[in-house]
Amino acid sequence: MSKTSSTIPKWADVLLIPIINLFMALAVSAMIIYLVGENPIEALKLMIEGAFGSSEGVGYTLYYATNFIFTGLAVAMAFHAMLFNIGGEGQAYIGGLGVAVILLALDQYLPFWILLPLALIGAMLFGAAWAAVPAYLQAYRGSHIVITTIMFNFIAANLMVYLLVNVFILPGSMTPESRVFEEIAWMPSIQSIFATLGIEISDSPLNLSFIIALIVSLIVWIYIWHTRWGYEMRSVGFSEKAATYAGINTKRVIMITMLISGALAGLAGVNEIMGVQHKLMLDFVAGYGFTGIAVALMGRNHPVGIIMASILFGALFQGGAELSFDMPTISKEMVFVIQGLIILFSGALAYMSRPWVEKIFIIFSKNTKKGA
């Protein structure tokens, strides 16, 4: 939460501590890489080069980041009202369903500039709808949102399997996938946008959704800190009782916050379904919803922090893939371990380094006072 301690300056809180945590995670990862018999420096170099060394690498990094921005914003939004939305995975999955329903129904009739807003609305509506039941149960029945959102992830997975196997599957096909959308309904790739400007970059799944993610981040920032609703939401987050006393309808705030949170997670479906896969398929969310939790924690629930954390995690995913590509002893499980360590240090152990950073600052400020 946004607990700012008076003992350390704000820049240290939002920048220094996350960087220290990141380095601790990398140090432990380096030890593990050394133990399996590879050179940690070489591995780190491969990861960084893989993530940022080519326009293709950057494309993949930002493509992953797009998903994490959406799911990270979803978690952060709920967190400002002290709600822990673990259902980003299911909401993104169903959001993708919303996109696919719209595009499958209308891609033969409408131009892209009408399809795009419709697809965005579809994703947000479906994602919000998937968050609505847990939100209602939390607000009016007191069922804990952590439990209900987790359970809704499983319901989403089963629903999607049912729909893909029985409804969307092409007749005679063995793969549970919908038909491919008409090309007009594909989100333009960054590559094609650059090509119209005369700049050639290599092929990657990065698409216009990234720009949409940045715009949405701005809107979320305005909503949280510069609107009445955002103020109400944060009040509920700081103290539900005080908010009630101040005349805020806390139940309504919980509902609205969760609906927005679900809508944000649902937008990840736009990137995947409209931007990359161009068809509805199984398991396209692949854990991005859960990664959003770590992204929000690391980004301190602030859109700017979330964008930075998303790019870091995007780099981890892309760089990790490159790493296991070039170092055969680093299996995909090893990459999971490295990703897990970073999540552990920057999420669960985020405050571990804080006490001694504070101490250093206290000693430091005493010394400067003596000197003065």
Added chain:
Amino acid sequence: MKVWKTGVILAVAVAALSAGEFKPAVVFDMGGKFDKSFNEGVYNGVERFKKETGINYKSFEITNPTQREQAIKKMAKRGANPVLGIGFAQGPAIDKIAGKFPNTQFGIIDMVVNKPNVQSIVFKEHEGSFLVGMLAAMASKTHKVGFIGGMDIPLIRKFKCGYEQGVKYADPKAEVIQNMTGSTPSAWNDPSKGGELAKGQFDRGVDVVFAAAGGTGIGVYQAAKDAGKLAIGVDSNQNYLQPGTMLTSMVKRVDIAAYNLFKSAKNGSFKPGIQALGLKENGVDWALDKYNKDLITEDMKKAVEQAKADIISGKIKVHDYMSDNSCKY
């Protein structure tokens, strides 16, 4: 002497050069290379190639759908040749990348991709199923045999249709009782439901059951053991799982397919197009080993081997469900 020496050096150098140039690659699908099933079969095949030739291969295990195309493209870009993709889900990615790298040889298992540089490997599961169907009918005392499928998809109906034909061929009076485990991918990994379905079939008089259901089969084999009935395994040789009650297994040699693809590419005899592996190509077969030799009588063995020879020669025609999406024969 000197000439001889140069000759040796030259030969070694040529061998080293060609070994260095041949860079096969395989992209495993989600589930990974140790999935005890399909991917692992391929893994065993390429490992055998590595052991026999000393040529290392590049491999990648994808963790999300977007990586399919990324990994295949990267393999091709880095000069890997041939590049082998596993499973029907990689079909679209192979199709796309094969078009961009016309000089690279690609392979795909369980899917057909029509590109001049792609070898598509599919299996004639109906032929192998026919043989185990015959064995089931001959081993049955009640003239009732069972079939338990995984997910209800055309591929599994192909297994079932071949099995049914084999049963009827050996014993026209026999009855086949069939169940599908479910309509979702979880049907591949539901041993408890598999066990329940098997028990239900045993109650209806079935005494031999064939499970074409992935991990669900484990429950079927256990139920057969508990009830003292016979079961038939699938994909890999599963006879060892329940020695004594495993009648046989219908083996699908994805390992041989992967091995052969690498080998043919190395020899320069890589052929694009569809490779349909049946009994003739040893792509499918029935398994006989020390675990089930007491269950297979000489007569059964003779009859099955005869049928196998007849299928290979074309005397017996096994109908393929997928040729017309129906099981009329």
